[in-house]
Amino acid sequence: MSEEEAEKMLLELKEKAELMVDLAYSSLIHDNKEIAEEVYELEEYVDRVNDELQKLAIEDTKKGELEVNEALAIIQLGISSEMIADAAREIADVQLREIKLHPVLKESLMESNEILLKTKIAPNSVLKDKKIGEIRLASETGMWIIAIKRGNKWIYDPSKNVVLKENDILFAKGDKEGKDHLIALAEGKERKI
Amino acid sequence: MSEEEAEKMLLELKEKAELMVDLAYSSLIHDNKEIAEEVYELEEYVDRVNDELQKLAIEDTKKGELEVNEALAIIQLGISSEMIADAAREIADVQLREIKLHPVLKESLMESNEILLKTKIAPNSVLKDKKIGEIRLASETGMWIIAIKRGNKWIYDPSKNVVLKENDILFAKGDKEGKDHLIALAEGKERKI
Numbered sequence: 001m002s003e004e005e006a007e008k009m010l011l012e013l014k015e016k017a018e019l020m021v022d023l024a025y026s027s028l029i030h031d032n033k034e035i036a037e038e039v040y041e042l043e044e045y046v047d048r049v050n051d052e053l054q055k056l057a058i059e060d061t062k063k064g065e066l067e068v069n070e071a072l073a074i075i076q077l078g079i080s081s082e083m084i085a086d087a088a089r090e091i092a093d094v095q096l097r098e099i100k101l102h103p104v105l106k107e108s109l110m111e112s113n114e115i116l117l118k119t120k121i122a123p124n125s126v127l128k129d130k131k132i133g134e135i136r137l138a139s140e141t142g143m144w145i146i147a148i149k150r151g152n153k154w155i156y157d158p159s160k161n162v163v164l165k166e167n168d169i170l171f172a173k174g175d176k177e178g179k180d181h182l183i184a185l186a187e188g189k190e191r192k193i
Numbered sequence: 194m195s196e197e198e199a200e201k202m203l204l205e206l207k208e209k210a211e212l213m214v215d216l217a218y219s220s221l222i223h224d225n226k227e228i229a230e231e232v233y234e235l236e237e238y239v240d241r242v243n244d245e246l247q248k249l250a251i252e253d254t255k256k257g258e259l260e261v262n263e264a265l266a267i268i269q270l271g272i273s274s275e276m277i278a279d280a281a282r283e284i285a286d287v288q289l290r291e292i293k294l295h296p297v298l299k300e301s302l303m304e305s306n307e308i309l310l311k312t313k314i315a316p317n318s319v320l321k322d323k324k325i326g327e328i329r330l331a332s333e334t335g336m337w338i339i340a341i342k343r344g345n346k347w348i349y350d351p352s353k354n355v356v357l358k359e360n361d362i363l364f365a366k367g368d369k370e371g372k373d374h375l376i377a378l379a380e381g382k383e384r385k386i
Contacts, residue, residue: 007301014218014302021211021277073292077221080280084214087276090269099266108200109207114339114350114366138335138368146307157307173307174367175331 006074009053013081015157016046019146020088022173026116027095029106038154039092046085050078115176117143117183121168124188133160140193143174143182199267202246206274208350209239212339213281215366219309220288222299231347232285239278243271308369310336310376314361317381326353333386334378335371340364 020042027036054075061071094101121128127135138144148155148162149169155162164170172182184190213235220229247268254264287294314321320328331337341348341355342362348355357363365375377383 007298010298011301015307018214018307021214024273025207069292070295070298073287073294074298076283076287076292080217080283083280083283084277087273087280090273090276094266094269099262099269101266102263105200105203105263105267108204114208114211114337136370138370139333139374142331142335142337142367144307144335144368174335175337177329177331181332 006053006056009049010074010077013046013049013053013078016042016049017081017084017088019156020046020085021091022116022146023171024088024091024095025109026118026171027092028101029109029116030118031095032118033095036092036095039088040096043085043089046082050082053078114173115179116146116171116173117179119170119172119183119186121164121166121170121186122188123166125166125186126188126191126193127164127185128166130164131160132158132162132164135164135193137172137182137193138174141174141182141185142178143172145170145172147171199246199249202242203267203270206239206242206246206271209235209242210274210277210281212349213239213278214284215309215339216364217281217284217288218302219311219364220285221294222302222309223311224288225311226288229285229288232281233289236278236282239275243275246271307366308372309339309364309366310372312363312365312376312379314357314359314363314379315381316359318359318379319381319384319386320357320378321359323357324353325351325355325357328357328386330365330375330386331367334367334375336365336367336375338363338365 020039023035023042024039026032027039057066057071057074057078060066061068066074127137132145145158146156148158148164148171150165150167170182170186181190185193213232216228216235217232219225220232250259250264250267250271253259254261259267325338338351339349341351341357341364343358343360363375363379374383378386
Protein backbone atom coordinates (compact mmCIF):
# COMPACT_ATOMS: atom_id res chain seq x y z
CA MET A 1 0.00 0.00 0.00
CA SER A 2 1.38 3.37 -0.84
CA GLU A 3 1.01 5.86 1.96
CA GLU A 4 -1.23 7.83 -0.35
CA GLU A 5 -3.69 4.95 -0.62
CA ALA A 6 -3.91 4.54 3.15
CA GLU A 7 -4.48 8.27 3.56
CA LYS A 8 -7.23 8.29 0.98
CA MET A 9 -8.97 5.30 2.55
CA LEU A 10 -8.78 6.62 6.11
CA LEU A 11 -10.13 10.03 5.13
CA GLU A 12 -12.87 8.38 3.12
CA LEU A 13 -13.90 6.11 6.02
CA LYS A 14 -14.00 9.07 8.41
CA GLU A 15 -16.06 11.23 6.05
CA LYS A 16 -18.49 8.53 5.01
CA ALA A 17 -19.05 7.41 8.61
CA GLU A 18 -19.78 10.99 9.72
CA LEU A 19 -22.02 11.61 6.72
CA MET A 20 -23.92 8.41 7.50
CA VAL A 21 -24.72 9.63 11.03
CA ASP A 22 -26.06 12.88 9.58
CA LEU A 23 -28.09 11.10 6.91
CA ALA A 24 -29.44 8.54 9.37
CA TYR A 25 -30.82 11.18 11.74
CA SER A 26 -32.02 13.14 8.72
CA SER A 27 -33.99 10.08 7.52
CA LEU A 28 -35.80 10.02 10.86
CA ILE A 29 -36.45 13.74 11.03
CA HIS A 30 -37.70 14.00 7.43
CA ASP A 31 -39.45 10.59 7.49
CA ASN A 32 -37.45 9.68 4.41
CA LYS A 33 -36.94 6.01 3.51
CA GLU A 34 -34.78 6.89 0.52
CA ILE A 35 -32.15 8.50 2.73
CA ALA A 36 -32.35 5.55 5.13
CA GLU A 37 -31.69 3.17 2.22
CA GLU A 38 -28.74 5.31 1.19
CA VAL A 39 -27.31 4.79 4.69
CA TYR A 40 -27.58 1.01 4.18
CA GLU A 41 -25.65 1.21 0.92
CA LEU A 42 -22.98 3.41 2.44
CA GLU A 43 -22.58 0.97 5.29
CA GLU A 44 -21.74 -1.83 2.85
CA TYR A 45 -19.28 0.46 1.13
CA VAL A 46 -17.58 1.38 4.43
CA ASP A 47 -17.30 -2.33 5.29
CA ARG A 48 -15.58 -3.04 1.97
CA VAL A 49 -13.13 -0.13 2.25
CA ASN A 50 -12.33 -1.05 5.84
CA ASP A 51 -11.65 -4.72 4.96
CA GLU A 52 -9.30 -3.60 2.22
CA LEU A 53 -7.53 -1.11 4.50
CA GLN A 54 -6.97 -3.70 7.25
CA LYS A 55 -5.58 -6.25 4.81
CA LEU A 56 -3.20 -3.74 3.23
CA ALA A 57 -2.04 -2.44 6.62
CA ILE A 58 -0.96 -5.94 7.66
CA GLU A 59 0.59 -6.83 4.29
CA ASP A 60 2.63 -3.64 4.36
CA THR A 61 3.82 -4.25 7.90
CA LYS A 62 5.03 -7.64 6.73
CA LYS A 63 6.87 -5.96 3.83
CA GLY A 64 8.45 -3.51 6.29
CA GLU A 65 6.73 -0.49 4.73
CA LEU A 66 4.77 0.30 7.89
CA GLU A 67 5.79 0.26 11.55
CA VAL A 68 3.78 -2.12 13.74
CA ASN A 69 2.44 0.83 15.73
CA GLU A 70 1.38 2.67 12.59
CA ALA A 71 -0.45 -0.40 11.33
CA LEU A 72 -2.23 -0.75 14.69
CA ALA A 73 -3.34 2.88 14.57
CA ILE A 74 -4.66 2.49 11.03
CA ILE A 75 -6.51 -0.72 11.92
CA GLN A 76 -8.05 0.86 15.02
CA LEU A 77 -9.23 3.92 13.10
CA GLY A 78 -10.74 1.71 10.40
CA ILE A 79 -12.62 -0.36 12.98
CA SER A 80 -13.86 2.77 14.74
CA SER A 81 -15.23 4.18 11.49
CA GLU A 82 -17.00 0.90 10.87
CA MET A 83 -18.50 1.04 14.39
CA ILE A 84 -19.84 4.52 13.65
CA ALA A 85 -21.21 3.32 10.30
CA ASP A 86 -22.92 0.38 12.04
CA ALA A 87 -24.52 2.71 14.56
CA ALA A 88 -25.78 4.93 11.72
CA ARG A 89 -27.30 1.86 10.05
CA GLU A 90 -29.13 1.07 13.30
CA ILE A 91 -30.52 4.61 13.36
CA ALA A 92 -31.65 4.29 9.73
CA ASP A 93 -33.19 0.96 10.71
CA VAL A 94 -35.60 2.76 13.03
CA GLN A 95 -36.89 4.56 9.92
CA LEU A 96 -36.93 1.49 7.66
CA ARG A 97 -38.73 -0.71 10.19
CA GLU A 98 -41.43 1.95 10.26
CA ILE A 99 -41.14 2.38 13.99
CA LYS A 100 -42.65 5.82 14.26
CA LEU A 101 -40.94 8.42 16.39
CA HIS A 102 -43.28 10.66 18.30
CA PRO A 103 -43.44 14.06 16.47
CA VAL A 104 -42.25 15.83 19.61
CA LEU A 105 -39.15 13.61 19.72
CA LYS A 106 -38.47 14.40 16.07
CA GLU A 107 -38.59 18.09 16.80
CA SER A 108 -36.22 17.72 19.71
CA LEU A 109 -33.66 16.18 17.35
CA MET A 110 -33.83 19.36 15.30
CA GLU A 111 -33.19 21.62 18.27
CA SER A 112 -29.42 21.35 18.15
CA ASN A 113 -27.46 24.42 17.04
CA GLU A 114 -25.87 22.22 14.39
CA ILE A 115 -28.51 21.17 11.92
CA LEU A 116 -28.84 19.29 8.66
CA LEU A 117 -31.35 20.61 6.16
CA LYS A 118 -32.76 19.34 2.89
CA THR A 119 -33.85 21.76 0.17
CA LYS A 120 -34.42 21.72 -3.59
CA ILE A 121 -33.13 24.17 -6.20
CA ALA A 122 -36.12 25.92 -7.78
CA PRO A 123 -36.15 27.02 -11.47
CA ASN A 124 -35.78 30.68 -10.42
CA SER A 125 -33.19 30.11 -7.68
CA VAL A 126 -30.14 32.37 -7.73
CA LEU A 127 -28.07 29.25 -6.91
CA LYS A 128 -29.02 27.54 -10.21
CA ASP A 129 -26.12 27.04 -12.67
CA LYS A 130 -23.61 28.46 -10.16
CA LYS A 131 -20.41 26.80 -9.00
CA ILE A 132 -20.38 26.09 -5.27
CA GLY A 133 -17.07 27.95 -5.00
CA GLU A 134 -18.46 30.98 -6.78
CA ILE A 135 -21.42 31.56 -4.44
CA ARG A 136 -19.30 31.32 -1.27
CA LEU A 137 -22.19 29.63 0.50
CA ALA A 138 -20.29 28.68 3.64
CA SER A 139 -19.07 32.23 4.32
CA GLU A 140 -22.37 33.84 3.42
CA THR A 141 -24.85 31.54 5.12
CA GLY A 142 -22.84 29.51 7.63
CA MET A 143 -24.15 26.35 5.92
CA TRP A 144 -22.30 24.11 3.50
CA ILE A 145 -23.38 21.34 1.22
CA ILE A 146 -22.46 17.85 2.38
CA ALA A 147 -24.31 15.98 -0.37
CA ILE A 148 -26.37 16.58 -3.51
CA LYS A 149 -29.01 14.24 -4.88
CA ARG A 150 -29.29 14.74 -8.65
CA GLY A 151 -31.88 12.40 -10.14
CA ASN A 152 -30.72 8.97 -9.01
CA LYS A 153 -27.14 10.06 -8.48
CA TRP A 154 -25.56 11.22 -5.23
CA ILE A 155 -22.59 13.58 -5.01
CA TYR A 156 -20.94 13.46 -1.57
CA ASP A 157 -18.81 16.26 -0.13
CA PRO A 158 -18.95 18.16 -3.46
CA SER A 159 -15.91 20.20 -4.47
CA LYS A 160 -15.98 23.94 -5.21
CA ASN A 161 -16.19 23.19 -8.94
CA VAL A 162 -19.54 21.39 -8.84
CA VAL A 163 -22.25 23.41 -10.65
CA LEU A 164 -25.66 23.40 -8.95
CA LYS A 165 -28.58 22.46 -11.22
CA GLU A 166 -32.32 22.98 -11.17
CA ASN A 167 -34.04 20.25 -9.09
CA ASP A 168 -30.84 19.32 -7.26
CA ILE A 169 -31.71 18.27 -3.73
CA LEU A 170 -29.17 19.75 -1.35
CA PHE A 171 -28.25 18.33 2.04
CA ALA A 172 -26.55 21.14 3.89
CA LYS A 173 -25.14 21.33 7.37
CA GLY A 174 -24.20 24.17 9.64
CA ASP A 175 -25.33 26.49 12.36
CA LYS A 176 -29.10 26.83 12.45
CA GLU A 177 -28.97 30.63 12.08
CA GLY A 178 -28.15 30.14 8.38
CA LYS A 179 -30.99 27.71 7.67
CA ASP A 180 -33.77 30.06 6.57
CA HIS A 181 -31.41 32.06 4.35
CA LEU A 182 -30.20 29.00 2.44
CA ILE A 183 -33.71 27.60 1.98
CA ALA A 184 -34.95 30.98 0.70
CA LEU A 185 -32.03 31.09 -1.78
CA ALA A 186 -32.73 27.55 -3.02
CA GLU A 187 -36.47 28.17 -3.33
CA GLY A 188 -35.92 31.40 -5.26
CA LYS A 189 -37.55 33.55 -2.58
CA GLU A 190 -34.38 35.48 -1.82
CA ARG A 191 -31.98 36.75 -4.51
CA LYS A 192 -29.16 38.16 -2.36
CA ILE A 193 -26.65 35.50 -1.31
CA MET B 194 -40.86 9.93 32.18
CA SER B 195 -42.35 13.11 30.86
CA GLU B 196 -42.04 13.45 27.09
CA GLU B 197 -39.89 16.50 27.76
CA GLU B 198 -37.35 14.42 29.69
CA ALA B 199 -37.08 11.84 26.91
CA GLU B 200 -36.62 14.59 24.32
CA LYS B 201 -33.90 16.24 26.34
CA MET B 202 -32.04 12.98 26.87
CA LEU B 203 -32.23 11.88 23.22
CA LEU B 204 -31.01 15.24 21.96
CA GLU B 205 -28.24 15.21 24.52
CA LEU B 206 -27.10 11.71 23.56
CA LYS B 207 -27.07 12.64 19.86
CA GLU B 208 -25.13 15.86 20.42
CA LYS B 209 -22.61 14.40 22.84
CA ALA B 210 -21.97 11.37 20.63
CA GLU B 211 -21.34 13.58 17.58
CA LEU B 212 -19.15 15.96 19.58
CA MET B 213 -17.13 12.99 20.86
CA VAL B 214 -16.33 11.88 17.31
CA ASP B 215 -15.12 15.39 16.48
CA LEU B 216 -13.06 15.64 19.67
CA ALA B 217 -11.60 12.16 19.22
CA TYR B 218 -10.28 12.90 15.73
CA SER B 219 -9.19 16.31 16.95
CA SER B 220 -7.14 14.66 19.73
CA LEU B 221 -5.28 12.67 17.08
CA ILE B 222 -4.76 15.56 14.69
CA HIS B 223 -3.56 17.96 17.41
CA ASP B 224 -1.70 15.26 19.39
CA ASN B 225 -3.69 16.32 22.42
CA LYS B 226 -4.09 13.91 25.35
CA GLU B 227 -6.29 16.33 27.24
CA ILE B 228 -8.97 16.20 24.53
CA ALA B 229 -8.64 12.42 24.38
CA GLU B 230 -9.26 12.23 28.15
CA GLU B 231 -12.28 14.46 27.72
CA VAL B 232 -13.67 11.91 25.25
CA TYR B 233 -13.27 9.20 27.92
CA GLU B 234 -15.24 11.25 30.44
CA LEU B 235 -17.96 12.03 27.93
CA GLU B 236 -18.25 8.34 27.13
CA GLU B 237 -19.02 7.54 30.77
CA TYR B 238 -21.57 10.33 30.80
CA VAL B 239 -23.26 9.01 27.62
CA ASP B 240 -23.42 5.52 29.17
CA ARG B 241 -25.15 6.89 32.28
CA VAL B 242 -27.70 8.96 30.33
CA ASN B 243 -28.44 6.03 28.03
CA ASP B 244 -28.98 3.62 30.93
CA GLU B 245 -31.40 6.06 32.48
CA LEU B 246 -33.23 6.62 29.19
CA GLN B 247 -33.68 2.89 28.56
CA LYS B 248 -35.00 2.27 32.05
CA LEU B 249 -37.48 5.13 31.84
CA ALA B 250 -38.67 4.10 28.38
CA ILE B 251 -39.60 0.65 29.66
CA GLU B 252 -41.16 1.90 32.90
CA ASP B 253 -43.33 4.33 30.95
CA THR B 254 -44.45 1.68 28.51
CA LYS B 255 -45.56 -0.36 31.52
CA LYS B 256 -47.47 2.65 32.83
CA GLY B 257 -49.13 3.08 29.41
CA GLU B 258 -47.54 6.49 28.81
CA LEU B 259 -45.54 5.29 25.78
CA GLU B 260 -46.54 3.01 22.90
CA VAL B 261 -44.41 -0.13 22.55
CA ASN B 262 -43.12 1.09 19.15
CA GLU B 263 -42.19 4.48 20.55
CA ALA B 264 -40.27 2.84 23.38
CA LEU B 265 -38.44 0.60 20.89
CA ALA B 266 -37.44 3.61 18.78
CA ILE B 267 -36.16 5.47 21.85
CA ILE B 268 -34.19 2.44 23.04
CA GLN B 269 -32.65 1.90 19.58
CA LEU B 270 -31.61 5.55 19.26
CA GLY B 271 -30.07 5.46 22.73
CA ILE B 272 -28.08 2.31 21.90
CA SER B 273 -26.92 3.80 18.59
CA SER B 274 -25.65 6.93 20.33
CA GLU B 275 -23.77 4.73 22.78
CA MET B 276 -22.23 2.79 19.85
CA ILE B 277 -21.02 6.06 18.34
CA ALA B 278 -19.65 7.16 21.72
CA ASP B 279 -17.82 3.82 22.08
CA ALA B 280 -16.27 4.24 18.64
CA ALA B 281 -15.12 7.74 19.57
CA ARG B 282 -13.50 6.35 22.72
CA GLU B 283 -11.62 3.82 20.57
CA ILE B 284 -10.36 6.66 18.39
CA ALA B 285 -9.26 8.62 21.47
CA ASP B 286 -7.61 5.43 22.67
CA VAL B 287 -5.22 5.56 19.72
CA GLN B 288 -4.04 8.90 21.11
CA LEU B 289 -3.92 7.81 24.76
CA ARG B 290 -2.03 4.60 24.04
CA GLU B 291 0.59 6.75 22.36
CA ILE B 292 0.30 4.86 19.11
CA LYS B 293 1.73 7.49 16.81
CA LEU B 294 -0.02 8.23 13.57
CA HIS B 295 2.24 8.97 10.65
CA PRO B 296 2.26 12.77 10.09
CA VAL B 297 1.04 12.26 6.53
CA LEU B 298 -1.98 10.32 7.81
CA LYS B 299 -2.72 13.11 10.27
CA GLU B 300 -2.72 15.63 7.48
CA SER B 301 -5.04 13.51 5.39
CA LEU B 302 -7.58 13.60 8.22
CA MET B 303 -7.53 17.39 7.96
CA GLU B 304 -8.21 17.39 4.22
CA SER B 305 -11.97 17.10 4.50
CA ASN B 306 -14.04 20.15 3.55
CA GLU B 307 -15.59 19.94 6.99
CA ILE B 308 -12.94 20.65 9.58
CA LEU B 309 -12.57 21.13 13.31
CA LEU B 310 -10.13 23.77 14.49
CA LYS B 311 -8.71 24.75 17.85
CA THR B 312 -7.72 28.36 18.58
CA LYS B 313 -7.18 30.60 21.60
CA ILE B 314 -8.58 34.08 22.23
CA ALA B 315 -5.66 36.53 22.40
CA PRO B 316 -5.69 39.63 24.68
CA ASN B 317 -6.16 41.91 21.65
CA SER B 318 -8.72 39.73 19.84
CA VAL B 319 -11.83 41.47 18.55
CA LEU B 320 -13.79 38.43 19.79
CA LYS B 321 -12.83 39.06 23.44
CA ASP B 322 -15.73 40.05 25.74
CA LYS B 323 -18.26 39.61 22.94
CA LYS B 324 -21.40 37.50 23.01
CA ILE B 325 -21.37 34.68 20.47
CA GLY B 326 -24.74 35.90 19.15
CA GLU B 327 -23.45 39.45 18.74
CA ILE B 328 -20.51 38.57 16.47
CA ARG B 329 -22.59 36.40 14.11
CA LEU B 330 -19.62 34.10 13.68
CA ALA B 331 -21.45 31.38 11.76
CA SER B 332 -22.78 33.76 9.11
CA GLU B 333 -19.55 35.71 8.81
CA THR B 334 -16.97 32.92 8.81
CA GLY B 335 -18.90 29.72 8.05
CA MET B 336 -17.50 28.28 11.30
CA TRP B 337 -19.31 27.88 14.59
CA ILE B 338 -18.16 27.09 18.07
CA ILE B 339 -18.96 23.57 19.25
CA ALA B 340 -17.09 23.79 22.56
CA ILE B 341 -15.08 26.21 24.68
CA LYS B 342 -12.39 25.24 27.16
CA ARG B 343 -12.16 27.92 29.87
CA GLY B 344 -9.51 27.03 32.44
CA ASN B 345 -10.55 23.58 33.64
CA LYS B 346 -14.16 24.00 32.59
CA TRP B 347 -15.75 22.95 29.29
CA ILE B 348 -18.77 24.61 27.73
CA TYR B 349 -20.39 22.40 25.06
CA ASP B 350 -22.59 23.71 22.25
CA PRO B 351 -22.53 27.23 23.78
CA SER B 352 -25.64 29.38 23.41
CA LYS B 353 -25.68 32.80 21.73
CA ASN B 354 -25.50 34.44 25.18
CA VAL B 355 -22.10 33.05 26.14
CA VAL B 356 -19.48 35.83 26.35
CA LEU B 357 -16.05 34.90 24.95
CA LYS B 358 -13.13 35.59 27.31
CA GLU B 359 -9.40 36.09 26.91
CA ASN B 360 -7.58 32.71 26.89
CA ASP B 361 -10.74 30.78 26.00
CA ILE B 362 -9.80 27.85 23.79
CA LEU B 363 -12.35 27.53 21.03
CA PHE B 364 -13.19 24.33 19.16
CA ALA B 365 -14.97 25.39 16.02
CA LYS B 366 -16.36 23.42 13.16
CA GLY B 367 -17.35 24.27 9.64
CA ASP B 368 -16.24 24.56 6.07
CA LYS B 369 -12.49 24.89 5.75
CA GLU B 370 -12.73 28.14 3.78
CA GLY B 371 -13.59 29.94 7.04
CA LYS B 372 -10.68 28.51 9.03
CA ASP B 373 -7.98 31.14 8.48
CA HIS B 374 -10.42 34.00 9.06
CA LEU B 375 -11.56 32.66 12.44
CA ILE B 376 -8.02 31.91 13.62
CA ALA B 377 -6.90 35.42 12.59
CA LEU B 378 -9.83 36.94 14.54
CA ALA B 379 -9.05 34.87 17.64
CA GLU B 380 -5.34 35.67 17.50
CA GLY B 381 -6.01 39.37 17.11
CA LYS B 382 -4.40 39.54 13.65
CA GLU B 383 -7.63 40.54 11.92
CA ARG B 384 -10.08 43.10 13.34
CA LYS B 385 -12.92 42.85 10.80
CA ILE B 386 -15.35 40.01 11.56
